[in-house]
Amino acid sequence: MRQGNKASPARALERALHRLEDLCRERGQRLTRPRRAVLAKLLTAGRALSAYELLDLLRPEDGKSTAASVYRTLDFLMALGIVHRLESTRSFVLCEHPGGPHWVQFLICRRCGQVVEAEDERIAAATERLGQRLGFALDQRIVELTGVCEGCRGSAARH
Ligand SMILES: [Zn+2]
Numbered sequence: 001m002r003q004g005n006k007a008s009p010a011r012a013l014e015r016a017l018h019r020l021e022d023l024c025r026e027r028g029q030r031l032t033r034p035r036r037a038v039l040a041k042l043l044t045a046g047r048a049l050s051a052y053e054l055l056d057l058l059r060p061e062d063g064k065s066t067a068a069s070v071y072r073t074l075d076f077l078m079a080l081g082i083v084h085r086l087e088s089t090r091s092f093v094l095c096e097h098p099g100g101p102h103w104v105q106f107l108i109c110r111r112c113g114q115v116v117e118a119e120d121e122r123i124a125a126a127t128e129r130l131g132q133r134l135g136f137a138l139d140q141r142i143v144e145l146t147g148v149c150e151g152c153r154g155s156a157a158r159h
């Protein structure tokens with residue numbers, strides 16, 4: 001998730017959490033405290049986190065957190081379409097436009113870990129056609145692209 005918000009980070013966090021809370025309610029689900037805590041960590045990090053990074057962040061606040069409970073929470077949030085799993089880095093990132101199932105492309109910076117979620121319909125359509133051509137019924141069409149982001153390329157150029 002990009003951090004373009006210049007407002008107070010705490011207020012921006014509360015607003016983002018409220019939005020996600022509404023989204024859960026619309027689906028008849030509750031944003032319980034552990035779920036809220038995971039979302040808050042992902043929002044604050046502004047990048048993808050592994051389950052164990054999340055666990056390290058959660059433990060000081062909730063000693064009852066375990067890897068299993070973190071994975072359960074992440075499964076729930078993924079089923080709601082609020083969180084995506086990045087296969088290439090085995091980490092989890094907040095969806096930039098949660099709402100429904102969508103086949104997106106992730107651009108992942110391997111220096112700073114920044115993740116940008118893009119939704120290019122041509123790529124989504126191309127993957128569908130590719131599957132058809134090769135006789136595959138695709139159930140996962142998310143594309144992960146790795147490289148170096150603009151910010152990291154800029155800082156490398158200055159050195
Ligand atoms: Zn998404």
Ligand SMILES: [Zn+2]
Pocket residue numbers: 109110111112113114148149150151152153
């Ligand atoms: Zn970067």
